Every structure is written in C-alpha cells, then in structure tokens.
Amino acid sequence: MAAPLVALREPNGKVVTVSGTISTFKIGKTLAHEHVLVDFIGADKINDNRWDKLEVVNRMSPYFMEAKALGVKTIVECTPAFLGRDVRLLKMLSDKTGIQVITNTGYYGAVNNKFLPPWAFTETAEQLAQRWIDDFEYGIDGTNIRPGFIKISVDAPAEGLSEIHKKLVRAAALAHLKTGLTIYSHTGPGKAAFEELEILKAAGVAPSAFVWVHAQVEKDKSMYIKAAKMGAWVSLDGITSEFDDYADSISRLKKEGLLKRVLISHDSGYYHPGEKDGGEIKGYTAIFKELIPRLTAKGFSKKDINKLLIDNPAEALMLNTRKI
Secondary structure (H helix, E strand, O other), rough: OOOOOOOOOOOOOOEEEEEEEEEHOOOEEEEEOOOOOOOOOOOOOOOOHOOHHHHHHHHHHHHHHHHHHOOOOEEEEEEOOOOOOOOHHHHHHHHHHHOOEEEEEEEEEOOOOOOOOHHHHHOHHHHHEEEEEHHHHOOOOOOOOOEEEEEOOOOOOOOOHHHHHHHHHHHHHHHOOOOOOEEEEOOOOOOHHHHHHHHHHHEEEEEEHHHEEEEHOOOOOOHHHHHHHHHEEEOOOOOOOOHHHHHHHHHHHHHHOOOEEEEEEEOEEEEEOOOOOHHHOOOOHHHHHHHHHOOOOOOOOOOHHHHHHHHHHHHHHOOOOOOO
C-alpha cells in the first residue's frame, strides 16, 4: 500500500476539498448540504458507467455558476458511496466552475439498507471505520481525492436504531477519532439524533463532531435547542420552500444564543442517471433569494448571515478530533 498522502491531522484550521486541503479562512460562503448527482438504483446495481461525467459537468455547471454569482465559494456535496458519489466528476466540476467542493466517506443505511454494500452487514465497526480512514489517508477510489467529512445515514423507527445502524454510528466515531473528520448523519427525527449522540458519547466523541442532518423533519423545535445546547450542529437543509418556517426556526435558535450551532442549505441538485438530460434540476439559490431577505427583515445582521454561511461551516468542517 502506498504511503499516506498527508499526516492524519493538520493544524491551524484546515478543511479538505476535492482539490486539496485549504485553510478555513478560504472556505467562504458555503452551502453545507447539496448534491450534484444521485443514483437511487441501489448498491447492488450502481456503477459509474451509468452516467457520462462530461455530460453531468456540463448539465450542472450553470447551477454552480448561478450560486457562484451570489457569492458561494464552497459546496458540500453529500452524496455518499453507492448512491452516486463520483469524486472524479466532482473534481472536474470544481475545476470548471472554480467552486470548492467537499466530498465524503462513509455508508448510507437509510431506506432499509438499500444503499449499503454487502460487507457493511458482515464487517465490524472497526473494519468499516478502517475503510473510511483509508479513504482519508490514501484517497478515494484510487484517486488522491480525500473526503472532507464522514457521511452516514440511519432509519429512525419508533423502537430505536437497528443494530446495523448503531454499528455505522460506532464506525463513524472510530473514524472521527483517527481523522478528525466531522460526522454528518442523515437522520431526521430528533429521537434518533439523540440516540446517535449517546453512541458517540460512549465512544468518547463530543457532540460538536456531529451534524444532525435534516433536522427540519423534527417538528418539535425544542429539540433543536436541546441538541445545539449539547454542542451538536443543527442542519436545516431543505430550504427550497416553507421559507417563513425556516426563518422562524433560525430566529428562535438565535434568540437562545445558539446561532453558532446552525448550518443551512438546500439539499438541492441533482442529476438523475437514467432520466433524459438528468431529469429536473433544482438550483442552489433559494437561500439567497428567499431566506436571507426574511432573516434580514427579522433583524439579522450581515454578521449573523456570515455566521450561518461562512463561520459555522468552517468550524463544523474543520479537521479537529473532538473528544469528550
């Protein structure tokens, strides 16, 4: 096996993009949860021959450029392995548009494990974690492109997380402790998020290493306050409609002094393999055209907006082993 590309930890505020490691000072306005391409065919059938990279780049570039014109410098691309993550494609798109792109390692357990590879069922948390650590140390899929965060996903049944999803959380904890990569977990309901936080705590990982993805699915907004007070990141990342409701949620967190724990994004895009021209694409602009004017009307300052779009993503994604 080749030598690691870089040391596991890099000091002084570093974030990993598909083009290399940058200072947190260079991250700029960041959309913390978006997609370029997603393929829902399933882990047993997916193959990157199902799409043409250049076609996808040409289809998605205008949407990136539209966001860039509004000041976006970085897009966090949250498509995981076996759902269409294509790091070579992301590098091509970043090179063409000048937008910094951050990709991920990890496995997606939601939707009844449809997107998990076979070994996710048989390997231990330690073995899965080592795969993700190897992505960070050596590069993804034979490239020198490294992940900038860990992406996992769980279903959230009333009876609690399944054993395999608990294993994914434990694996993410182990990988975090070795790499300093932040853990994004597609979760939704608050009950599951707090169960994940307990698993991380048992592994010695602080809540500040955890991003509660799709927190807006939880309608008891007091749970946002509880998670943020613990130090977790509350990701309100479906901002394509219901703008007044999002503005109210963010305002409530601000009033509690917790704006510093909030991430915002659209969960938009994306190219659908198998559909004509990649199907319907949703752009990455609603935050700027719809949400920010509403926040401004509620008294949010430019500093507050920059906290949401620059400071918080930089802190959340910074390489940093967060131990209890």
